[in-house]
Amino acid sequence: MKKISHSLLLISCIAFGQFFEQNKTFTKEDTLKGSNTQFRNFWDVKKYDLSVEPDFEQKSIKGNNIISFEILKDIKNPIFQIDLQQPMKADKIKCSFPTIGNFKREGDFIFISANTSFKKGEKYTIDVMYSGNPVIAKNAPWDGGWIFKNDEKENPWISVADEGIGASVWLPTKDIWSDEPDSGIVIKIITPKDLVGVGNGRLINQKTENNKNIFTWEVKNPINAYSIIPSIGKYVNFKDSYEGEKGKLDLDYWVLDYNLDKAKKQFQQVKPMLKSFEYWFGPYPFYEDSYKLVESPHLGMEHQSNVAYGNGYQNGYLGRDLSETGVGLQWDFIIIHESGHEWFANSITAKDQADMWIHEAFTNYSEVLFSESYIHKKAGDLYAQGIQNNILNDVPIIGKYGVRNEGSGDMYAKGASMVHTMRQIINDDVKFRHILRGLNKDFYHQTVTTEQVEKYISEKAGFDFSTVFNQYLRTVDVPVLEYSQNGNELKYRYTNVVKNLNLPIRFADEIISPTESWQSLKLKNSNPVWFNKNYYIRYKKVN
DSSP states (O other): OHHHHHHHHHHHHHTTSOOOOOSOOOOHHHHHHHSOOTTTTTEEEEEEEEEEEEETTTTEEEEEEEEEEEEOSOEESOEEEEEOOTTOEEEEEEESSOBSSSOEEETTEEEEEBOSEEOTTOEEEEEEEEEEOOOBOSSTTTSOEEEEEEOTTSOEEEEEEOTTTOGGGTSOBOOOTTOOOTTOEEEEEEEETTSEEEOSSEEEEEEEETTEEEEEEEEOSOOOGGGOOOEEESEEEEEEEEEETTEEEEEEEEEEGGGHHHHHHHGGGHHHHHHHHHHHHOSOTTGGGOEEEEEOSSSEEOOTTSEEEOSOSOSBBTTBOTTSSSGGGGSBHHHHHHHHTTTBTTTEEESSGGGTHHHHHHHHHHHHHHHHHHTOHHHHHHHHHHHGGGOOOOSOSSOOTTTTOOOOGGGTHHHHHHHHHHHHHHOOHHHHHHHHHHHHHHTTTEEEOHHHHHHHHHHHHTSOOHHHHHHHHHOOOOOEEEEEEETTEEEEEEESOOTTOOOOEEETTEEEOOOSSOEEEEOSSOSOOOOOTTSSOEEEEOO
């Protein structure tokens, strides 16, 4: 059982992101990728207007990206940094402002020296024409890069996954999570005439020129760069709608032609998912851009209004239950998990990858909430208890700031277990729901920090969770409640905890607030104590 559990754990921890690098020595290049440096901190991206044309035979792509931005402060002769990872090439760059000479290429970065002074509030554009053979993903979505493969009928099937490695693995962008294009994007996908190009948001134009199809998609809301994804294949489309909290939500499904019947059956889980998540989290965050599932040549990812689906039209995670309780086999993991990211990751986005737990902890917990809504409360609790077995406690959940470093893969199961533990402490599901909905209302379409989220939850809960966050996010130590029972006398204390951990425990009709010193409690009877398994702590009976 331990071997099976650890195998599933590896899947769970690395699903939908990159492999976690824990012992890396960071470089200047990492700082340029992950920090809001002097080359980034004076301009704010407003919109991307881009095109992309893949060549299946050459495994290459070409296109351009017009970056519209606004100046944030008065500044003279600044240097702009555009990110474009090798071996991709910037063929030509046009700027709507004077520059000193041509652009300079240094590794994965392009530097443009302006030859003018800028005033706060002024708006300009940089248009980068690019081409090349991008990094090919060896095992998407866990490693980043493009996918060029054939479907079951030998038709070309193309897409990309780049959350960890960054959108600049193919697209010239300002590739930092804290700066999303406020006014969204327009993406033109150019394909051979017998293929379909699917992008984010809504299809606003489709035409054929020079024996090629041009599909133009528009996103009206802010979008994280790693969510900007073109998918090309022999797609067919079917539609539906959902009457949600903000009215009619358009549901748009793009699947390979031979999977249409399977998709129509499996995607019936979308409406129960939306009902559950709108109840717990608030309205779906992107009504203007619709909700979309797109069959992908990899397992799946949370691409905004363009959720990648590759779970084989089956329940569970590729037919397996990551909780090993049976609960996870009653729904499709990719539909539920990746759609949960529309609220946590796509609407509420961490400013820095070190805080990626904000995406994964709450989204992993959305699986618990959906199980509760879709089945019953006990199923949700059982699922939450089951995923505790997937926690490694290898390194802290929060990574290193400013260098594009993710923390432990425990951000999934341990993060969700932390949220479930806090729910037990709050002990008021009305208040708990208001907190989740409040996060999505007050941080709607924003980038945030761990500090902001911690402070918000404590304030709204009326309970200081700071030591709880320290325990689970910043250490690998699991609290141990040591206890002994002699008749109706219970003695207890915490070990393996941060200083002054404030984590009260409810059991039966009692509530205790353990410290690192022994305390005692007179119980109402002499029955053996049965502690609540919904807390992520360990119980140890001692003499």
